[in-house]
Amino acid sequence: MIRVRGVSKRFDGRRGSVEALHGIELDVGDGEFLAVLGRSGCGKSTLLRVLAGLLPPSSGEVRIAGEPVREPRRDVAILFQRPALLPWRSALDNVLLPIVVHGRPRPEHRAAARELLREVGLDAPFHTCLPHELSGGMQQRVALCRSLIQRPRVMLMDEPFSALDALTREELCEVLQRVHMEHGATVVLVTHSIEEAVLLADRVAVLSSRPGRVRTVLGIPVPRPRSLGLDTHVAELARSRAELHELLLADKKTEV
Ligand SMILES: Nc1ncnc2c1ncn2[C@@H]1O[C@H](COP(=O)(O)OP(=O)(O)OP(=O)(O)O)[C@@H](O)[C@H]1O
Ligand SMILES: [Mg+2]
Structure with a gap:
């Protein structure tokens, strides 16, 4: 590869x-x-x-x-040491960012983002949190989901x-x-x-x-x-x- x-x-x-x-x-x-x-x-x-x-x-x-x-x-997805989330977007919307860059997220994209967040251990109540409401580890989980959303x-x-x-x-x-x-x-x-x-x-x-x-x-x-x-x-x-x-x-x- x-x-x-x-x-x-x-x-x-x-x-x-x-x-x-x-x-x-x-x-x-x-x-x-x-x-x-x-x-x-x-x-x-x-x-x-x-x-x-x-x-x-x-x-x-x-x-x-x-x-x-x-x-x-x-x-090809890239994940750095710092999660680099957009502070004004919720966890879910940060995960959807790569999709937004190329168009409009459809309901299936939102469902996939929620599923990814659950997979890395972030349950529904966290999906609407802003980055500053999450711990460093949680923010990095969100960044991991953001890098996975496009199925790299x-x-x-x-x-x-x-x-x-x-x-x-x-x-x-x-x-x-x-x-x-x-x-x-x-x-x-x-x-x-x-x-x-x-x-x-x-x-x-x-x-x-x-x-x-x-x-x-x-x-x-x-x-x-x-x-x-x-x-x-x-x-x-x-x-x-x-x-x-x-x-x-x-x-x-x-x-x-
Ligand atoms: N943009 C740059 N301009 C000049 N020198 C650079 C630049 N980027 C890296 N270097 C130099 O290249 C070498 C390797 O740097 P690099 O950041 O790749 O190391 P690293 O293995 O990632 O280190 P660390 O484990 O501390 O992150 C270093 O000597 C660094 O000073
Ligand atoms: Mg380095």
């Missing part, structure tokens, strides 16, 4: 030139969940923006469903839960896992959390720092649904976690 070939990105700024990504090669299969894991500043967000068509690469090419990416696509083929997420407390984060990881199992979109999740990567991903691409390169791609051979609590696959999950930890630590050693 996603094919990245030789992608490099260099930023030329006032402080000189920074090479954020170098020679990135990645393939993400249809319906696959890929986590991109790396230390702060290694180029994760840059890679995601290139995949989204928000930033042109300096060299190399990204293809989605066989077509070169040159601008944002309608079948691909979902690109940049640390979507990192502004939340640990428990809410865990809860939302479980929601995301369920959503992925039900909707089957191809997902690329950028994170610096080993826990999140191990819980959610089929494979984890570990980026090295400055410039970001794909150091390793590690498969997580654990069936879904997975859980951070008691899981029958607790040993496999722990092994993957330890392996990723080693890879990230090794990266630090080479940096010093």
Whole structure:
């Protein structure tokens, strides 16, 4: 579904030139969940923006469903760290925003939006709330529904839960896992959390720092649904976690 070939990105700024990504090669299969894991500043967000068509690469090419990416696509949803909801629109109307941009929401769109909100754990009384009446975790649930309303083929997420407390984060990881199992979109999740990567991903691409390169791609051979609590696959999950930890630590050693 996603094919990245030789992608490099260099930023030329006032402080000189920074090479954020170098020679990135990645393939993400249809319906696959890929986590991109790396230390702060290694180029994760840059890679995601290139995949989204928000930033042109300096060299190399990204293809989605066989077509070169040159601008944002309608079948690709993006979820950022902040929910970025419109403060004057209710939760339900925020979910419907992508539909409004392209026309008028019909009753079936409203029904689909309500269903999505229920799926992520927001019941009817919350649908008419304005964003400021919702907690941070609830707002991010609304943002997740907004990215799902157009039934995207691909979902690109940049640390979507990192502004939340640990428990809410865990809860939302479980929601995301369920959503992925039900909707089957191809997902690329950028994170610096080993826990999140191990819980959610089929494979984890570990980026090295400055410039970001794909150091390793590690498969997580654990069936879904997975859980951070008691899981029958607790040993496999722990092994993957330890392996990723080693890879990230090794990266630090080479940096010093
Ligand atoms: N618009 C820009 N102009 C100049 N340099 C940039 C720009 N965007 C990113 N960079 C640089 O590119 C490098 C990678 O940044 P990026 O935001 O992709 O890292 P990251 O892995 O997402 O970090 P974090 O985990 O902290 O979010 C950094 O050195 C950063 O300073
Ligand atoms: Mg980032």
